[in-house]
Amino acid sequence: MCSGRVDPVFVLQAFEDGADGVLVAGCHIGDCHYISGNLQTKERLENLIKSFEILGIEKDRLRLEWVSAGEGQKFQQLIIEFTKKLRELGPSPFNKKVIANPTGGGV
């Protein structure tokens, strides 16, 4: 219900489960229905990104954006841009299929 519910462990689990990228979209700053959930997520994910280099995950594989339900075009553009970026990056090094078959796979 709120981006504040996104625990960094969920993000790491998604990568471990084979996601090439994770997009967390929350309400605009000041619009969170739970007052500060998006601010807490921002802080948690910024801290998580700091560990990405150690984990071998490109920081561009995680994106945090503020987008409201009334911003369909913005959301569409966001998905297009993020998908393009993930295709440029290629499969995540954590993707179990890539690890099992390093010459195959894809985004």
Ligand code: FES
């Ligand atoms: S309700 Fe908290 S970010 Fe949307």
